Structures are given as structure tokens and as C-alpha cells.
Amino acid sequence: KNFKDPLEGIYTICLQLEKSWDEEFFRLGCPLNNLAQEMSPIDEGFRTRIDNFFQRWKTSIADALKKGQQQGIVDLAVNVDDSALFILAAIEGSLGLTKSHQCHTVYSSCSRELKRYMDSLRVSKHA
Helix, strand or coil, rough: CCCCCCHHHHHHHHHHHHCCCCHHHHHHHCCCHHHHHHHHCCCHHHHHHHHHHHHHHHHHHHHHHHHHHHHHCCCCCCCHHHHHHHHHEEEEEEEEHHHHHHHHHHHHHHHHHHHHHHHHHHHCCCC
């Protein structure tokens, strides 16, 4: 999906996913993350296939951030690859903590902080 503001777009997708997942998803955790955590040290072929999925997801986020830089929305000083990896880690980590705590509000809390982080990537209005 194309958004005028890539930062808002990434966050909107996170919110839409949160609303589309049922409580069972939050209780059991992200299936892909669960598989990655359990299988990556055991089966290299499996780890590679899961890593490819995560890499595509990271690349999509990085591409959105690059687009934001081209539009003057995302600060040019932002390392889009590092930021994309951090955003992906924040999403997957928040799902893992939500599962560990067995509390959906953990995801909501992490999501709000992710929004604050993404807003810090914006071009400063005071510059």
C-alpha cells in the first residue's frame, strides 16, 4: 500500500495488523518468530528461508524510509537499513513480550513507543 507519509504508513500497518489479529495470536505469539526462535539453531536451511522472509520485510521498511528521505519527510542522517532492522526488531520483540506476559496491552505500549521512535526520524521542523 502506498502512503504519502511512509512513517505514518508503517505505523498504520502496525495498527491495522494489531486490530486484525485475534487474542489467540497475541497469546501464542507470532508464528514466524516462534519458528525462527526454535528452529534457526537446529536447521540451517530452515533458518535461511525464515531469514529471507525477515530480510524482505526489512527491505520493504528501508525502501519506505528511503522514499521518505526523498520526499523530505525522513531526516537524511537516518541510516535507513539500521532503522528498518530496529523497527522490525521492535515489532517482533513486542510480539514476543506480549506472548511472554500474556497481556495484549504490552503490544499496545510497545506500539506507542515505536510511533515515538519513528517520529524521531522526521526532518526537524526547527532546522
